[in-house]
Amino acid sequence: MNNTVFSKLLMLELLLLLAFLLPPLVESLPQLFGGLDGTMQGHDQRQILERAVNPSVFSILLQGLFVFAMLLRSKELDLIVGKAPARSDIEKKTSNFSSQLILHWLLTFFLVFGLLLANSFLWNGLAQATGKIAIADTTLQLHSLPLMIFATTVAALYEELLYRWYSPMLLNLAFSWKLGFQEKTACQHKNPPLRWIFVEGLLVIIFALSHGYGGWLAVANALVAGSILRLCVMYTKKPWVGFFSHLAYNLIQFALLLKS
Numbered sequence: 001m002n003n004t005v006f007s008k009l010l011m012l013e014l015l016l017l018l019a020f021l022l023p024p025l026v027e028s029l030p031q032l033f034g035g036l037d038g039t040m041q042g043h044d045q046r047q048i049l050e051r052a053v054n055p056s057v058f059s060i061l062l063q064g065l066f067v068f069a070m071l072l073r074s075k076e077l078d079l080i081v082g083k084a085p086a087r088s089d090i091e092k093k094t095s096n097f098s099s100q101l102i103l104h105w106l107l108t109f110f111l112v113f114g115l116l117l118a119n120s121f122l123w124n125g126l127a128q129a130t131g132k133i134a135i136a137d138t139t140l141q142l143h144s145l146p147l148m149i150f151a152t153t154v155a156a157l158y159e160e161l162l163y164r165w166y167s168p169m170l171l172n173l174a175f176s177w178k179l180g181f182q183e184k185t186a187c188q189h190k191n192p193p194l195r196w197i198f199v200e201g202l203l204v205i206i207f208a209l210s211h212g213y214g215g216w217l218a219v220a221n222a223l224v225a226g227s228i229l230r231l232c233v234m235y236t237k238k239p240w241v242g243f244f245s246h247l248a249y250n251l252i253q254f255a256l257l258l259k260s
Contacts, residue, residue: 073166074161127217160229164242165233
């Protein structure tokens with residue numbers, strides 16, 4: 001594939017990425033600026049939260065389809081940027097797969113999960129201290145608990161792959177790509193610190209603002225939580241520990257909602 005064709009395909013892929021990144025952001029901004037407590041046009045925070053965490057079956061299926069596409073595409077992007085391990089490296093890692101590696105993953109999971117909970121308690125405590133409605137004190141009515149658990153699982157995986165795995169990989173490739181270069185397997189990097197700050201900062205901010213349905217405190221919570229989860233992915237080199245931490249955190253939050 002020549003550089004011109006690749007650049008066109010890359011542009012189409014970036015447009016597709018925007019189609020999934022922008023709708024939650026556009027939908028949440030009016031609610032965010034409608035009031036610091038997450039209220040807008042007669043809808044209280046409970047109604048906004050119910051609408052946010054109760055996606056339709058079509059939305060769940062669409063997210064699941066995109067998750068599958070992101071997983072496949074991520075492997076191809078690894079090959080393009082020359083990061084995919086050789087077969088011998090894969091066999092070596094497989095042979096070294098031991099209980100120590102599992103213990104390392106478990107410790108990382110509990111660390112990330114604990115940081116997410118501590119961050120949530122911090123912002124919920126601030127919300128109560130300032131008289132705002134804390135998310136953990138909101139009553140949530142569920143029409144289908146199994147559907148909610150399934151939707152939560154899909155949504156957590158979707159967000160981890162979209163914001164912390166696939167999007168950073170694709171944007172870094174887009175910023176690194178130079179038309180006309182000779183090497184086919186390595187991207188020429190220019191101003192990597194500046195590019196890193198822009199890519200990472202942009203995605204964390206978009207993820208945070210997409211939680212604007214809960215007000216500014218929810219955005220602040222998502223900003224810190226998104227940063228923690230992205231650092232987890234960068235540390236583990238895989239999205240799975242962050243996904244399970246994210247899923248466990250969401251399930252705990254919903255359990256508190258049901259209890260209240």
